[in-house]
Structure formats: C-alpha cells, structure tokens
Amino acid sequence: MNLSFALVPAWPPLAWLARCEPDTEAVVISHGPNVEVMDDWFCEAAWDGEFNDGGFDRTDIVAGSGGRKRSGQLVFVSAGNTVDRLVSLNLAGTILVSNSLACLAATADLDFLLDHDWHAAFHSIVKGIEHYQSEIPSSRGNILLTYYRNLVWNGHTLRRVEKPRIHRNLSSFECYYDFLVETLHCVHLNSADNSRRYPFQLLTTLSTGYDSPTVTAVAKTVAPKVRGFTFGGMEEPSTDSGSEIAGYLGVDLDIIDIGKWRDSANPEVPHIAADCLGEEVQYTAAASILSSRILLTGFHGDVVWGKDIDHASENFVRGDPSGLSLTEYRLWANFLHCPIPFWGARQSADIVRLSNQQTMHKWDVSGGYSRPICRRIVESSGVPRELFGRKKKAASSWPNSSAQFLTPQSMENYLQWLEYNRPSLIHGPFSTILTSRNADRIFFKMFKSTQRAAGKLGSIGHSFATLDLVRRPLHWFETVDWANNPKPPWVLPLRRFLFPWAIDMAKRKYIGDK
Numbered sequence: 216m217n218l219s220f221a222l223v224p225a226w227p228p229l230a231w232l233a234r235c236e237p238d239t240e241a242v243v244i245s246h247g248p249n250v251e252v253m254d255d256w257f258c259e260a261a262w263d264g265e266f267n268d269g270g271f272d273r274t275d276i277v278a279g280s281g282g283r284k285r286s287g288q289l290v291f292v293s294a295g296n297t298v299d300r301l302v303s304l305n306l307a308g309t310i311l312v313s314n315s316l317a318c319l320a321a322t323a324d325l326d327f328l329l330d331h332d333w334h335a336a337f338h339s340i341v342k343g344i345e346h347y348q349s350e351i352p353s354s355r356g357n358i359l360l361t362y363y364r365n366l367v368w369n370g371h372t373l374r375r376v377e378k379p380r381i382h383r384n385l386s387s388f389e390c391y392y393d394f395l396v397e398t399l400h401c402v403h404l405n406s407a408d409n410s411r412r413y414p415f416q417l418l419t420t421l422s423t424g425y426d427s428p429t430v431t432a433v434a435k436t437v438a439p440k441v442r443g444f445t446f447g448g449m450e451e452p453s454t455d456s457g458s459e460i461a462g463y464l465g466v467d468l469d470i471i472d473i474g475k476w477r478d479s480a481n482p483e484v485p486h487i488a489a490d491c492l493g494e495e496v497q498y499t500a501a502a503s504i505l506s507s508r509i510l511l512t513g514f515h516g517d518v519v520w521g522k523d524i525d526h527a528s529e530n531f532v533r534g535d536p537s538g539l540s541l542t543e544y545r546l547w548a549n550f551l552h553c554p555i556p557f558w559g560a561r562q563s564a565d566i567v568r569l570s571n572q573q574t575m576h577k578w579d580v581s582g583g584y585s586r587p588i589c590r591r592i593v594e595s596s597g598v599p600r601e602l603f604g605r606k607k608k609a610a611s612s613w614p615n616s617s618a619q620f621l622t623p624q625s626m627e628n629y630l631q632w633l634e635y636n637r638p639s640l641i642h643g644p645f646s647t648i649l650t651s652r653n654a655d656r657i658f659f660k661m662f663k664s665t666q667r668a669a670g671k672l673g674s675i676g677h678s679f680a681t682l683d684l685v686r687r688p689l690h691w692f693e694t695v696d697w698a699n700n701p702k703p704p705w706v707l708p709l710r711r712f713l714f715p716w717a718i719d720m721a722k723r724k725y726i727g728d729k
Contacts, residue, residue, distance in 0.1 A: 216240060216241075216242060216284060216287055216288070216289060216370055217240055217241045217242070218241070218242055218244060218254070218255065218256075218257070218282075218284060218289070219241040219242065219243045219244070220243075220244050220246065220252050220257065221243060221244065221245045221246070222245075222246060222247075222248065223245050223246065223247060224248055226245075226246070226247035226248075226318070226724070226725060227247050227315070227546040227547040227549075227724055228247045228248050228249035228250075228413075228546070228547075228549040229247055229249055229250060229259040229279070229314070229545065229546040229549060229551075230246065230247045230250075230313070230314065230315045230318050230546045230724075230725070231244055231245065231246040231247065231250050231257065231259065231280075231281075231313065231314055231315075231318075232244070232245050232246075232311060232312070232313040232315070232318050232319065232322055233245075233282060233289075233291065233310075233311070233312045233313070233368075234309065234310075234311055235289070235309070235310040235311075235312065235368045235373065236308075236309055237308050237309070237370070237371050238370065238371065239370075242289055242368065244257055244282065245322075247546070249412075249413045249549055250281075251281075251411060251412060251413065253269060255269065255283065255284040255285075256269040256281060256282060256283040256284060257281050257282055258271060258279065258280070258281025258282070258292075259279045259280060259281060259314070259546075259551070260277055260278060260279030260280055260281045260292070260294075260551065261277075261278045261279060261402050261405045261406035261415060261509055261551055261553070262274050262276055262277045262278070262401075262402065262405055263276040263398050263401040263402055263405070264401065264405065265405070265408075266405045266408035266410055266411060267408070267410050269283055270283075271283065271292050272285065272290040272292050272365065273379055274295075274378075274379060274381070275295045275378045275379055275380075275381055275561070276295050276398055276401075276402065276558055277292060277293070277294050277295040278294060278295070278296075278402065278406075278509060278551045278552060278553035279294060279299070279314075279551045279552075280292055280293055280294060280299065280301060280314040282312075287369070287370070288367055288368065288369050288370075289367070289368045290365050290366070290367050290376075291303075291312050291365060291366040291367070291368070292365050293361050293362065293363060293364060293365060293366075293378075294363070294552075295363065295378065295557060295558070296363065296514075296515070296531075296538075296552075296554050296557035297340050297344065297362045297363055297515075297531050297533070297539070297557075298514055298537075298538035298539050298541065298542060298552060298554055299314070299362075299542045299552060300314075300360050300361055300362045300542060301313070301314060301360075301361040301366060302314075302315070302316050302319050302358055302359065302360055302361070303319075303358070303359045303361065303366060303373060304319060304323055304325075304353070304355065304356060304357075304358050304359070305356060305373070306323060306355060306356070310368065310373045311323060312366060312368075312373070314546065315543055315546055315725075316358070316488065316489070316543065316718065317485075317488050317543060317718055317721035317722050317724060317725060318724075318725045319358065320353070320718060320722050321722040321723075321724075321725035321726045322725065323353075323355055324355075325353045325354045325355040326353065326354040326715075326719075327351075327352075327353055327354070327714070327715050327718055328352055328353075328715070329636060329712060329715050330711070330712070331352065333351075333491040333714040333715075334491045334492070334714075335348075336348045336351050336491075337489075337490040337491050337492070337536065337539070338490075338491075338492075338536055340362060340533070340536055340539065341532065341533045341534065341535060341536055342532060343528055343530030343531050343532040343533075344362055344363050344364070344530045344531055345530045346530075347360075347362065348360075349361070359375075361375060362531075363378060363531065364376065364377060364378060365377075365378055380561070382562070383559050383562065385559060385562055385565045385566055385569070386565070387569070387574075388569055388572075388574065388575065388588065388591065391559070391566060391569060391588070392592065394558070394559060395433050395555065395558065396433060396436050396437065398558055399433055399434065399437045399511075399555070400437045402509070402553065403417055403437050403438060403509075406509045406551065413507065413549075414507070415507055415508055415509040415550070415551055416442075416507065416508055416509070417434055417437070417438050417441055417442070417508070417509055417511060418442055418443065418444070418504065418505065418508035418509065418510050418511065418550070419431040419434050419441060419442075419443040419444075419466070419510075419511045419512075420443065420444060420445065420510070420511075420512055420513075421443045421444070421445045421456075421457035421460060421461055421466065421468060422445055422446075422456070422457045423456075423457050423460065423602065423603050423604075423605070424513075424603065424604065425513075425516065425520065425586045425589040425590070425593075425603065425604045426512075426513025426514075426516035426517070426520065426556065426586075426589065427457070427512070427513050428457065428460050428464075428589070428593045428598065428603045428604075429513060429516065429520065429586075429588070429589040429592050429593055430511045430512065430513045430516075430555050431443055431460075431461075431464055431466060431511075432464060432592050432593050432595075432596040432598070433555065433592065434511055435464050435465065435466065435596065436596075440467070441464075441465075441466050441467070442466070442467045442468075442469070442504070443457075443461060443466045443467070443468050443469070444468065444469040444470070444471050444501055444504055445457045445458065445461075445468060445469075445470055445471065446470075446471050446472075446473035446497060446500075447470040447471065447472060447473065456470055457603075458470065459602050460593075460598050460602055460603055463596070463597050463598045463599070463602070464596055464597070464598065469501075469504055471500050471501045471504075472500060473497050473500065474500075475500035476496055476497050476498075476499040476500040477619075477622045478500075479499050479500075479502075479622075480624060481622070481624055481625045481628060481720060482496055482499040482622060482625070483496050483614050483621055483622065483625050483713075483717065484625070484717050484720045484721050485543040485544040485547055485717075485721055486499075486540040486541070486543070486544055486717075487540070487614070487713050487714060487716075487717035488543055488714070488717040488718045488720070488721035489539060489540045489541070489542045489543040489544065490536055490539040490540045490542070491713065491714040492536070492539075492540060492613065492615065493540050493613075493614050493615070493713075493717075494536075494537060494539075494540050494613055495537070495538065495540040495541050495544070496540065496614060498541060498544065498548075499544070499548075502548050505545075505548045505549070505550045506548060506549045506550060507549060507550070508550045508551070509550065509551040509552075509553050510545075510550050510551065510552050510553060511553050511554075511555055512538065512552065512553070512554045512555070513554065513555065513556055514537055514538035514554040514556065514557075515531070515533060515538075515554055515556040515557055515560065516555075516556040516586070516589070517534055518532070518533060518534065518556075518560075518563065518567075519556040519557075519560050519563050519566050519567070520556060520566070520570065520586045520588045520589050521567065521570065521586055522567065522570045522571055522579075522585060522586070522587070523567070524564060524567045524568065524571065526567075527563040527564040527566070527567040528563060528564075529560075529561040529562070529563060529564070531557070531560060531561075538552070538554055543721060547724065566588070569587075569588060570586065570587045570588055575587040575588070575591065577591075578590040578591040578594065580600075580604070584604065584605075584606060585604075586604065589604065590604060614713075615710050615713060618656075618659055618660075618663075620655065620659075620709075620710070626652070628716075628720065629713075629716050630652070632716045632719065632720075633709075633712065633716070636712075636715075651709070652709070654708070654709070655707055655708075655709040655710070658707050658708075659707065662707075
C-alpha cells in the first residue's frame with residue numbers, strides 16, 4: 216500500500232479526503248495547503264509525542280486528525296475528543312474518508328435530506344461514544360460519523376477500531392495536575408516542532424468562569440509567553456471578560472467584540488454545516504488570531520471538573536454539544552482545537568472523585584457552582600478567589616434561537632435557496648407566508664412572550680407545577696427556544712432547513728461557487 220498525495224490549493228488549509236479503492240495499491244489523499252505530508256503519514260494534528268515519529272495512531276491525546284500507514288494498513292486517526300470527527304462513505308466499494316462533512320459531500324456529489332431531524336442526529340453525541348447516531352442519511356447512502364475512534368483500511372474493507380486505552384495514575388490532585396502539565400508540554404513541543412512546514416503556537420480563551428482560567432493557568436506553566444483572547448463588546452460586558460485574570464497570570468490578552476462575527480461574509484455557514492446549531496459562530500470574530508494556533512479550550516470541563524460522580528462517564532457523556540460547531544470552521548481558519556478536559560477523561564470517575572476528596576475541601580465553595588480542581592489550579596497560580604467561578608457563563612451564540620437570526624447576507628442567500636427548494640420543502644397555500652421574514656419575526660415574538668409567561672406561571676408554586684397536566688404544557692412553552700434540547704418542541708417554519716442550506720453553501724469551498 217502506498218500513499219499518493221494531491222494538493223488542492225483552493226481547499227481550506229486543513230481539509231483532507233482519502234479515496235480508498237479495493238485491491239488498488241495507492242490510496243489517494245487530496246488535501247488543503249497546510250496539511251503535513253510525509254511518505255507514510257499525513258496529518259493536521261498535534262499529539263503527545265515526537266512529531267517526526269508520526270505516532271498519533273498510538274495515543275489517545277490527539278488534537279486534529281490524519282492517517283498513518285503501518286504493516287500494510289492505513290489507520291485514519293480521529294481527534295481524542297468529541298468536538299471533532301471523521302466522516303466516511305462507501306460508494307459501491309470505493310471508500311471515502313475525510314475530516315470534513317462538506318468536503319465529503321462535495322467530492323461524492325451528494326445531497327442531504329431537506330426535511331430531516333438533523334438537530335437530533337448531531338446532538339446525539341452528547342449521549343457518549345457508545346450511544347450516538349453514528350450514521351446519517353444522504354442521497355448516496357449512509358455516512359458514517361466517527362468520534363474518538365480510529366478507522367483502519369486494509370486494502371479491502373474499512374473498519375472502526377478503538378483508540379489505545381491508556382490508564383493513568385490519577386489517584387491524587389498532584390498526579391492529575393502533573394499529567395495535565397506534562398501532556399501539554401509534549402503537545403506544545405509537537406505543535407511547534409521545527410520540522411513542521413506549518414507549526415502551531417498555543418492560544419487560549421479566557422473568561423471569568425472556571426474552565427478557561429484553568430486551561431490558561433496550565434498553559435502558562437508550559438509556555439512563558441501565552442496569548443489568549445476573550446469576548447467582550449456590547450453583548451459581553453468587559454467586566455466579565457477575564458482581563459483581570461489575564462493580568463494575574465501574565466497572559467497577553469486580546470478582547471474580541473463578540474458581535475463582530477456578524478460583519479463577516481456568511482459567518483454561520485461552516486458552523487451550522489458542522490452540527491446544525493452553529494453555537495460557536497462568535498469565534499469567526501477571532502479569525503485573525505486563530506490562524507496557525509492550537510486553541511486550548513475547556514469544553515467538557517463541566518463534567519470532568521465538576522463534583523457530580525453520577526455524570527462521570529468513560530464514554531464522554533456530555534450535557535451539551537458545545538465545541539462541535541468548530542469542526543468545519545477550524546479547517547477554514549487554519550487552527551487545531553484542543554479541549555484539555557478530554558485528556559484522561561475515560562477515567563472521568565477517578566477525576567471527579569478527586570473533587571470530592573477531603574484534601575480538596577479548601578477549594579470547594581458553597582452555592583452549587585463549585586469545581587475544586589479548577590479553583591485549586593487557578594488560585595495556586597495567583598488569581599484571587601473572587602475573580603472567577605462565581606456564576607455559570609456561556610459565550611455561545613445560537614442563530615436559530617435568536618431574534619436577529621441570520622446576518623443580512625446569509626439571510627438573502629438562505630431565502631434564495633429556500634425559494635429554489637420550496638416545492639420540496641413546504642406545500643400548501645400558506646407556504647410562502649409561513650417562510651417569510653416578517654412572519655418569522657411575528658412568530659418569534661409570540662413564542663418569546665409565551666415563554667416568559669410560562670416561566671412566571673411555573674414559578675407560582677411547586678405543587679401547582681408538579682401536576683402533570685399543568686407541568687407538561689408549561690415546560691413545552693417555557694423551552695420553546697432551547698436550541699440545546701435534542702428534541703426541540705418547535706422549530707419556526709423559516710428556520711427548519713438551516714442545515715441543508717448551510718451544507719450546500721459549505722460545499723462551494725470544495726467545488727467552487729456555482
């Protein structure tokens with residue numbers, strides 16, 4: 216088996232697609248300009264080993280993806296987390312494998328069902344790697360989604376295999392902290408290795424919550440000069456930006472106006488094309504500082520660094536799919552995504568037990584929002600207790616559940632797409648009215664008013680609200696715009712078809728604007 220590489224200069228920098236033909240010696244890998252290419256392997260990845268060894272198939276610490284030839288087989292390596300994935304498709308025996316759903320769709324010339332519950336399909340990864348929806352339908356057959364597992368091509372068939380199962384000694388806070396620091400040190404050396412054509416430098420996010428200050432504090436022990444960014448602006452007051460924390464940690468901090476993403480051209484497209492929700496679309500505003508970076512984030516920290524042992528799972532069961540919408544955008548913007556809480560998280564029960572040990576009591580605060588591991592790391596780095604972890608914060612943007620909805624250019628494109636596809640989408644004499652922008656505004660205001668009223672009624676009395684006949688309709692109305700709900704009780708007519716529109720738009724990155 217040989218690897219044959221085909222550079223596609225017009226593709227996003229980090230995108231790749233492998234074509235595996237049965238009983239054919241060469242596997243052809245088409246790739247964007249910044250994918251690292253060697254004789255026996257390729258990657259857009261960083262891991263906890265020597266870069267020149269190309270051993271990313273032998274570890275569970277991987278940011279990004281790639282492929283490694285060993286013993287006559289090709290191992291396609293997915294990220295060591297569930298905010299990135301591999302996608303694959305069997306076309307009459309020819310296997311396509313890629314790190315981009317849009318790239319796969321464009322190459323295979325396939326379409327997606329217009330009126331399918333894509334929200335539930337992509338959201339299902341919160342159930343963990345054993346229970347998510349691993350196949351999604353397309354016009355050319357089912358596409359396999361692979362999270363936190365590898366794929367092996369033996370020249371005839373493609374099979375999914377487990378990543379290496381590495382047991383770590385996480386019996387004490389000191390052991391766990393040393394593991395985080397040593398692992399990040401190795402990943403940093405790998406990502407910035409001089410042998411790379413395109414190295415990646417560390418970049419962190421920062422807020423006044425728990426997770427990002429923890430990640431930044433760990434990063435500061437590894438690299439003397441760490442750059443970070445935070446979201447500010449009108450939608451996120453600067454007093455919550457984490458700038459004071461940056462001062463104590465000695466981090467160079469960029470404050471990004473969280474509303475600036477709306478100034479970009481069709482900013483929602485790569486995010487919605489990734490997971491139907493587009494919840495990290497605000498990262499588009501940070502494009503200028505994301506390029507050539509390995510972005511360290513705290514996604515999954517709510518579970519791993521929390522105190523609730525019942526939620527700890529070796530299968531990465533999560534409360535929400537946050538971070539997943541970056542999986543396509545990062546290929547376009549040229550950065551790796553490295554959510555540190557996933558490291559060692561197959562032993563999440565061991566990590567959560569640490570938070571409940573008596574030795575951690577000093578860093579366990581009252582009020583129902585406590586993450587002792589985070590607080591110990593950050594406070595030990597010199598940050599005063601009152602500056603972080605006071606209340607839960609979320610920096611996500613949800614286009615589908617916001618009054619503004621899409622940006623003007625995206626809305627124009629979406630309405631044109633909707634008009635073209637209307638006969639296949641909505642039937643009946645009221646289809647044009649139901650999918651108009653004005654109708655959407657009216658529906659949205661109506662549902663938001665109903666939501667507020669339901670919330671007030673639900674708080675009148677617990678005894679009243681526990682009556683099933685009352686509780687269910689109240690909950691239905693109270694959660695009308697919870698985009699994070701895997702089965703949202705409603706989707707406004709105009710907003711039902713965002714994923715097929717976005718994936719059609721994203722495909723143009725790989726086939727040209729037609």
